[in-house]
Amino acid sequence: MSAHQKLYEGKAKIIYSTDEPEVLLANFKDDATAFNAKKRGTIAGKGEINCKIAAHLFQMLEANGIPTHFIDCPAPNQMRVRAVRIVPLEVVVRNIAAGSLCQQTGLEVGTVLKPPLVEFYYKNDELGDPLLTRDRLLLMSLATPEQLEQLQTMALRINEILKEFFHKCGITLVDFKLEFGLDQQQHMLLADEISPDTCRLWNDSESDPDRRVMDKDRFRRDLGQVEDAYQQVLERVLATTGNVVGG
Known part of the structure; x- marks a missing residue:
């Protein structure tokens, strides 16, 4: 594609304008960060792998009634997406206790959460992306009560679809982060990406706590x-996608 203006560069992607005002180009990077970018590194081929995984999962979710910003992939590490105004919240869905939830609550790693836990984090690097209560979100006007309800409903539905899909891949979906945005018609769309960068994924065929990890925790914990x-993860997603799209 021809060169376009760089609009934004984040930890994992660079966003460019395109010839179409309502379409953006996301370039997935090999850069890796953890602990709010205090740890930095490179994962060879990550950009292309995550782009392919996210593209297949977005298409699978679209086929199951979840609107997303995905359009297509003009290159292995590039994704054309609909322009949206990102809601400044990270929506985290937890099926099994791990990571910060265990550190903050004392829950044992591996505790199954019934029902799944939905949490909202403020997208603000300077503040360390803090966990916020519903009342704080409303106080800060980060979303309306109706939008919060919609985000929770969509997140739980996405969780149902992804849990079933990853189960067919032989992978347990422990937890994951979602981001959403509003298009020009104020429709809520799933945005950003779904990949081993944004999910905790455990290999069902491994029982060892370290060997089972299939996500960015391998980078975080120097595994x-x-x-x-x-x-x-990519190979399993590709092998499984064709059997479940539209199912």
Whole structure:
């Protein structure tokens, strides 16, 4: 594609304008960060792998009634997306206790959460993306009560679809982060990406707590074989997608 203006560069992607005002180009990077960018590195091939995984999952979710910003992929590490105004919240869905939830509550890693827990985090690097209560969100006018209800409903539905899909991949969906945006008609669309960068994924065929990890925790915790884990997720997603789209 011809060169276009860079609009924004984040931790994992660079966003460019295109010849169409309502369409943007996301370039997925190999850069890796953790702990609010205090730890930095590179995961070889990550951009292309995550782009392919996200594209397949977006298409699968679209086929199951979830509106997304995905359009197509003009290159292996590039995704054309509908322009949206991002809601400044990270919506985290947790099926199993892990990570910060265990650190903050004392819950044992691996505790199954019934029902799944939905949390809202303020997208603000300077503040460290803090967890916010519903009342704080409303006080800060980050979303309306109706939008919060819609975000929760969509997140739980996405969780149902992804849990079933990853189960067919032989993977347990532990938890994941979602971002949403509003298009020009004020429709809520799933945005950003769904990938091993934004999900905790455990290999069902492994019982060892370290060996089962198939996501960015391998980078966070210096477990090694990060690229291999990401590649394995991609291979399983590609092998499974055709059997469930539209199902």
